[in-house]
């Protein structure tokens with residue numbers, strides 16, 4: 001029996017984060033090449049001279065490697081590269097490694113090479129190397145995965161829409177979700193090339209194709225707005241995830257209690273509406289709010305930072321206060337959950353990213369009514385096909401001010417049977433549970449053998465060449481012919497017009513200043 005697994009030559013936080021998000025079977029491979037060597041390998045340590053012939057021979061015999069440019073120069077004869085002080089972004093191409101990947105925004109040091117052949121760098125040269133070596137395959141990425149995924153910078157960024165005035169928000173500079181998708185696609189492509197299925201634990205329980213969460217930041221909303229929001233969600237059978245501002249809404253805890261009794265999820269936003277730079281103030285803020293909520297009978301396990309801000313001292317305060325998860329688009333957005341990388345360690349507080357565009361930001365760019373509904377429709381469709389979650393957020397005063405538009409948005413996801421309508425807290429709990437599920441997966445001619453069964457309904461996702469299927473996670477044999485295969489769908493969401501977001505970025509600071517000044521003036 002063949003065991004399908006991916007090798008990684010060095011346990012490194014960035015790659016481990018991705019492998020953990022995927023729950024793909026992997027092992028650290030620092031041994032000699034044998035029959036049992038994984039056929040797909042992430043080579044993420046600098047190759048030494050004496051190692052090169054071994055790796056080269058193994059690829060030539062039919063293995064596949066995902067690595068960086070310096071290692072590529074040692075493996076591929078004549079491959080030359082230069083260092084780039086700043087790699088702004090990678091423009092995707094219609095190639096399997098860019099499936100469901102838009103622009104990859106980095107603003108980090110990187111590499112360039114005339115021999116790269118897939119996708120484009122911001123300066124127009126090709127970005128990624130993907131080529132055969134003997135019977136095998138080598139893929140080289142022009143940047144460092146761990147550096148990209150541990151990046152903590154945030155800045156104003158535009159989100160593409162086909163009008164000149166695009167919505168924008170202050171978010172993570174590196175779109176980590178896109179980095180992950182590129183990396184995963186490279187592994188999938190490597191598996192495809194060596195004829196090995198790509199096998200991982202599916203992202204959702206009960207064979208759902210995606211999950212929907214509507215996160216409501218209570219902020220400074222009043223009872224009528226909260227009531228209207230809750231009522232609308234209820235009409236569509238949706239539970240809401242509320243995040244309470246304990247200072248502004250201390251007198252509304254009774255109302256939140258009622259919502260909790262009706263099935264909504266009540267968690268913590270802030271006491272002072274600010275993420276501070278230092279630990280002391282963050283801790284004071286978090287503890288004050290959590291104490292108020294605990295006294296009122298709530299047991300919050302999640303917190304979301306004001307303005308989507310995140311820094312290490314906010315994270316440290318949440319860790320000290322025993323918070324289980326957080327959600328800040330200043331660190332990450334449009335990604336699967338992960339534990340933030342803090343140097344050599346990772347945080348104990350899980351990050352559960354959402355999409356950062358709320359009504360306010362869309363309206364600021366003059367999107368309203370049907371156009372605004374279309375924004376979410378397009379977003380949901382792209383995410384659905386990519387198997388990624390649909391987590392959006394807003395504020396009660398905005399929902400209450402435009403109930404018909406929200407009605408249309410909730411209608412799109414409320415009744416969909418293959419969408420898991422859940423809360424951020426329940427998704428967090430599922431993700432913890434998912435991380436503990438163990439299974440073995442083997443292949444024999446014509447069948448797969450799975451070992452590991454659980455009471456909960458969950459699935460193993462198998463991509464075999466150009467087809468994919470979900471298998472129940474239970475100990476049994478599966479005849480390949482009996483599986484409900486569907487063709488792998490390659491979506492390429494990028495179009496050249498999207499590069500306008502990059503040009504726009506330079507003007508966003510000025511726009512934000514004018515907008516903020518206008519808000520003060522209008523008050």
Ligand SMILES: [Zn+2]
Nearest residue numbers: 217219306307
């Ligand atoms: Zn807020």
